[in-house]
Amino acid sequence: MTTQPLIDIRGLCVGFRGRSGSMLPVLHGIDLQVCRGESIGIVGESGSGKSTLALAAMGYLKHGLQRISGEVIYNGADMFTRTAAELARIRGGQLGLIPQNSGQALTPTLRIGRQLDEALRLHCALPAGAHTARAIDLLTQVRLPDPAAILRRYPHELSGGQQQRVAIAMALAGEPDALLLDEPTTGLDVTTQAHILELLRDLARTRNMAMVYVSHDLGVIARVCDRVQVLYAGETVLEGPTRAVLKTPAHPYARGLLASIPRLGESTLPRALEGRPPSPGSDRTGCAFAPRCALATDHCRAIHPPMVQGGTGQESRCLYPEQTAQMDMSGSGAPLSCCPRNSPLALALDTIAIRYDRPGSFARFMPARPGPPATVDDITLTIPQGETLGLVGESGSGKSTILKTIAGLLPPAQGRITLGDGTALAPRVDKRPPDQLRRIQMVFQNPDESLNPRHSVADILAQPLSLYFGLAGPELRRRATEALETVRLGAHYLDRRPGQLSGGEKQRVAIARAFAAAPEIVLCDEITSALDVSVQAAVLELLNDLKARHKTTFVFVSHDLTVVHALSDRVAVLYQGRLCEIGPSATVYAAPSHPYTEVLLNAVLEPDPDHAPHLLTADVAELSPPACGCPFQRRCPVKLGQRCDTDTPPWQKGADGHAIRCHIPLSELNKTGRG
Template sequence: MANPPLIDIQGLSIGFLGRSGAMLPVLHAIDLRVCRGESIGIVGESGSGKSTLALAAMGYLKHGLKKISGEVIYNGADMFARSTGELARIRGGQLGLIPQNSGQALTPTLRIGRQLHEALRLHCALPDGGHEARAIDLLTQVRLPDPAVILRRYPHELSGGQQQRVAIAMALAGEPDALLLDEPTTGLDVTTQAHILELLRDLARTRNMAMVYVSHDLGVIARVCDRVQVLYAGETVLEGPVQAVLKTPAHPYARGLLASIPRLGDRSLPRALEGRPPAPGSDRTGCAFAPRCALATDQCRTIRPPMVTGEAGQETRCFYPEQTTRIDMTGSGAPLSCCMADNPAALSLNRVAIRYDRPGALARFLPARPRPPATVDDITLTITQGETLGLVGESGSGKSTILKTIAGLLPPAEGTITLGDGTALTPRVEQRRPEQLRRIQMVFQNPDESLNPRQTVADILGQPLRLYFGLKGAERHQRAAALLETVRLGAHYLDRRPGQLSGGEKQRVAIARAFAATPDIVLCDEITSALDVSVQAAVLELLNDLKARHQTTFIFVSHDLTVVRALSDRVAVLYQGRLCEIGASAAVYAAPSHPYTEVLLNAVLEPDPDHAPRLLAEDATDLSPPARGCPFQRRCPVKCGSICDTDIPPWQKAADGHAIRCHIPLKDLAKTGPA
């Protein structure tokens, strides 16, 4: 490197004390160097040590972890040798952090303005009265509409994408020299993610800022990073330029990760990596990846390979890097289970409307005022047995709201929801009978909000087994262990608590708990957003297998349009709580499509450094739909005139049942739709 590294991690090993009293390493002799103006991506499966490495760069270790050896040099000095006062000045100032969950960076009881002012007071020397102007400038940089209004709001009054932008603004408040990003776009919709990544790329260039980007999304890494470092079981197995690593990876593990990614142009299940990484403290004889590697030989199983220089500037820990091209990267070959159009209905929604605004007790004594439009309105859908329906749309489009209403967590203001046998679902979950509760299960986006931190995994999985089937003792324990195997976790996880699991492991436990009830309908709310690509591929195979064997019906909400493409039979597109397109997956992903669907599809990232998303619409999302006309009228890139402002668009149906709600005729939409 021409410039001296700003972050220079040398031989870093970190571990925790095992039950035997021995130190069990989770990071093994890691080297990482990042210069000013350079962006490096850290990738690998859950539990590979990505987040631990990023936090160690700040001189921070999670509870129970200890540094075994090595140094973390930042700006010429070891972070672990600095005083508490020095670290406080550096963290949030010279060294910024954007966490995966913006809720961890924002205090729910404080307004946004007060939190930004606090960051500015700690890390910036501003004159009296300068904090407000600087806070507005930061929110403008992250492209938030009406910054002065945002400053007066609490975090819960913002969407997930808006909260994440506030977290980015707080990290930038101290004008850092280096920025550590731990999955900052996980859970964001494709358009918001694309705009945020463009913002980060621009900031890195204009400020000559170093970035360390932790992500399991290789499309994100391809878009923002110059180099990639691949971790497996806590050690570096591949490092090199992003072009080389993502196009011609010189390690079988990296090639396996790329094969695990669903692609927008291919409706087939991706190929999941077989097996799972070794547990911390397990035998390190030979290559750690050998038990899962298609190229492994006796040499690989007995001798630990050194890091060697390969083609295109890649450093790889492999004896046979030139043979990695033999590894198949096509789909899994598993037949995708498709529902039959003439299957009986599993669930029906008829003219469902949902409101969050609830008139108070004094409303009847106050002057009448027009109510805002419903959050979700006029949703009519029928989902058949064994079908997977994908619900897609940006944050705030009403996808999760619909799932919560089906689950009984949010009563509808209008309309009815009925099961396939004609039974009307009671609006509130506490009024439903146990059999109705068993038949409909929900998996939430954030497992931290649904797993009891005081319970062991055995307790969490045992509760539905006891409640719905009366299982006890050894039989319940055995069934819980089998459920863990279905989500690629071993029985040794039964004694752990959620706090001892990675984010991906927690989500797998939440999925296993839902399947414990053997439900008829599973509501999936962004269940793969926290999973690495290999586990995601395995979960998609699992969902497909359950659908084939048990005719399980899924309603699958996701911001990842490639995942929806791979798994769904039909796709419904929502904007501002209104359906704008619905049809078979292949039809929705091809022309003609609704202009909003085209905006979403063109913003999808691919794990290819040469691919750039097309941002066809502004990323500002209105708080509520317009009172009249098309909900998408303010952002539509092909708006066709005043009729869009005044008239609700009609439904236009093709012969295959594909329906689009737009004023533009289908024949003209075909000319503007995505390829």
């Protein structure tokens, strides 16, 4: 590792011009130095300036932002003084970016192979005939199954996690000297995330590559970063070695973030940080964190604290770092509201099968031949009123597909879905009456695809309020403000458009829109994946409170198994569109019975530098299930033999509704537990 920083940001101030004409800072005097072979983690709440800082390192600012002062030096020269031609050569080649939203990085009208070929052509000195082989190699590195088939697909034909892996492969195509990663594993399942992080760690070592890793996932930061820089309200409040920052943080804000994280071994909700960060342009007198800090005094509110070196190698912007060390970091939040026993039925799925393949117009003239296995098959679930059912599994396991079918966005190939009163839901949403539409609401994984960029937040929230309740005028705006406040956003967001919001803020608006309809059933598709840990904890409290007060039923899809554990009454585990385990959350997490469930739980990351995931040594991702036998047969670490290849595994029932689908006797699996 050289002593000369490859990326050297000095006193960077970035802001925008307010309505009064004055500049409102978003970043305040940021210093950041990254050497070759070094990985720096940037953490903080949504809106703290993390993504703005990462993009500024490329010499790029979003529309409306301006550099007020400071320098961004890359490889010896200021990025903001380079010519457009110089920047074009650096970006994507010497300096790679993996964005948070893969949908913005991929062109929807071009096949994946064409897009990878363009990246290789622009940034690699390879002969044209070698591009396809290199593209397949890149897709293999990011664990995409059947890379040759992926190259022929369009982005919309891939799941969100698969799209994100393509974006990572594109960023690695130019073999960059430095890599900027803006929440790159947000849409990835736990096993894929763990493998991708191992890949990034290896690349940083073997290529001597610098990495700036922006994330709200402190487990990810613990796994890949050498140092951590914590941002709050656009300024650095803590900086130091990863071990020191995560084990003994010297700032109350960092301790609050750690307390907001759900843990795999705890079934209680995490504790959310009270209050919200100050808005840009607000009074900067005193410590910015003082209104939310349990240690704050009048002295804190009067004096802006400088960065001070501590004994553990940390620099902290706090007047009382010694008292900070005594603060509690446990996440004992509100108790989980459990579904009452013998609750009436809210929703039932009966032998649902879903296919994406559709026969062409000439298929009826062709000889009959067996088609590929159904994407989702034989899904039977009953969900009581007031229950939260968690759907977990790797990317492509059918979780989001099931939600879309319940919502009427994707008609099933067979089976039926009924409400608790026995009313059958029409397969398509356009055939459902308004009352059924109101009763079932869905929050999508990617708010950029579900929020109209031309509408203000007020317009977005007005849609369900006016459609279902006939509200208008001042009452409509009042109810829209209430909806925003439930997700910890204020009335000043009403006149903003999605493009003016951070990723976490956009997701909160999407959640507020769903809740504004006063639904009975809410389908949650990775709704906390774009949220920082403190807002995530607040949203989990909100969902828990709605369930307690209104007996709202939730079907909760998430790659984050700790979040599912914290919120769900029951968990259903899916592999390749097939159920393999279902049961009470406490039972499944304490002693997973199915080998696949155990693989998932062993890959979970903790915000602890000493924790390492246990991965399968010879793990291969799959694009589709086998034609017969157990869906997990090719990857199972305890495969029995020929029977797993040919025979469909039976359901085995245990206590309290716990059941697995496996050839190995349940009694034998329970002896091993999680290991």
